[in-house]
Amino acid sequence: MSSTVLTQMLVNSAVLAVTYALLALGLTMFFSVMNVMFFPAGSMYMIAAFGIYYLFAQYGMDYYMAGVITIIALAGLALMIERGLYRPCLGDTLRVFFLGVGVNWFLESAGYQLFGLRTRGVPSVFPGTFTLLGATLAWQRLVVICIGLTAVVSLYLFLTRTRFGLGMRCYVESPEAAALQGIRKNTVLRMTFVLGVSLAALAGVVLAPLVQLSPDMGSPAVFKAFLVVGLGGLGSIPGSLLAAFILATLDSFGSSLIGPQFTWGIVYFLVVVFLTIRPRGLMGVVR
């Protein structure tokens, strides 16, 4: 294999890894706090991408401005969903699980109603290419990787260096002990929803110029992110990052070497076998 192709595939897998990581980190936070999967992250990702399509590509707003507005609007929606739908149901795993399924489905069908069946595209925000080790790469991809890494690093700093982040981790460790220390459960929940949904929305914002937009783009993405979260170990942020990188590499190299139609079947099979042998995933903790 020539180094050109190898470089191209490495950059592709880095972009994919960032996608999976952004979605999976949000889901990991939800899982640590609620012990349940948060399906609506998929439709939030889709809505964010469409927000960029309308604000940036249709109305010509500044890209960063459009991104910030989209993320803030979705965080607001997340707060409403948390207060109105999730808080009354918390504690009952099955109810919360299917509530998430219902909310995701509702937003997706609302997306069909509003955006239609036609797939859309967003023009590249950072046009042009550069050459690295003989491979021609788009600036857009490099920007996606940089924004993704920045988001991951800032999340890490937030969780380890700020009072709020420490409070959240304390809550995950033991809700009762956290309550005794004066950490409010509702604040933790609100912060989880805002942060988790913002990460999904950020994924939608940065990836909008790279993918085809359609209302059904969210569910496959969120299911792949679940696979990432499961493989990494539920509730483990470093595990999710590692798993995102592994799956992205398998996806990117598998698609070019054995064809995209077989890759995911094999990846699913490997992950299921791995999880059956080691249910807590790569770096999960047993609680």
Next chain:
Amino acid sequence: MAKPLARRTTIRAAAVAALICFLAIIPLLFHSRYHLHVLIVVFLNVVWASTYRLVLRTGQLHFGHHAFIALGAYTSAVLMLEFGVPILVSILLAGFAGLVFAILLGYPSLRVKAVYFAIITWGAAEVLRFVFMRVDHPFGGTTGLSGIPRPNDFAIPLLGITVDWQSKGPFYALALTLMLGALLALYRLEYSRFGLIFNAIRERDFLAQSVGINIMRYKVFAFAVCGSLASMAGALYANYVTVVTPFDFSVTLLILLGSYILVGGMTQFAGPILGTCLMIISSELLSGYPFFKMMLYSGLIIAAMLFLPNGLLGLPKSISVAVGRVRSRASPALRGERDA
């Protein structure tokens, strides 16, 4: 106020018997092919939803029930197309395939709980779907299998009736029989020692284990019974519509089944039956508005989760609890009693 238990049971049994008799003679009374079609679909979905409910009732967050349906449908379709097996034999063999798959999947995966089990079962269902989608022979790849042959017509000697497989009648009879048989089996299972053990496993599995219950065996048993019945219904579905594609059995089907159970009521045996009837009939009424239908469906799931934690069948009890709360708030004597 309440009738004696024996009498109430007799009335209920009589009502169920009357309903079954009515369902049995429907094809003789109505000749509308469309209505029979809707009823057949309802019957098969009742089997899927009820079996799914039993697995959920054992406390396992099962998220791969559509795999069993797909397996049954494909097994039967391949047997009919490749080997020309008779329809009933193919349905039974599909049930056997579901049983084997459930045991093979259940033994390793039922060791884990909650979301871990959900991820494994869902992943296994996806793997199975990929196999059906990517293996062209004998599963037909993305286009699936079509032209599953109908059995030849035959005459029943004494009654002078000819069984015409092109009409809906025989499939209606088969679907009704399968549904009644499955419901009977599930009902007997639920109201027996097994049902109590399933409840114990759901509530506190380690306590169940500590009184000497082999929880693994019971979990796999419930999983296998449900998988096998769902596969048989899937096989009948394949024979009825004569076309199976991998897209028929995506995760959407699973979500639909979940919504049937939750709208009807998870805690009651009749919950999935009621939910399936209501949701499928409302879906048929709204079939002209596909996106609106999806929004209504998902809205119903959300509303059911929020306001009906025990589904429609739990509604009377929720209302009486709410009324009781209002009453006790209204009467100071009762409030004093409660506070004391």
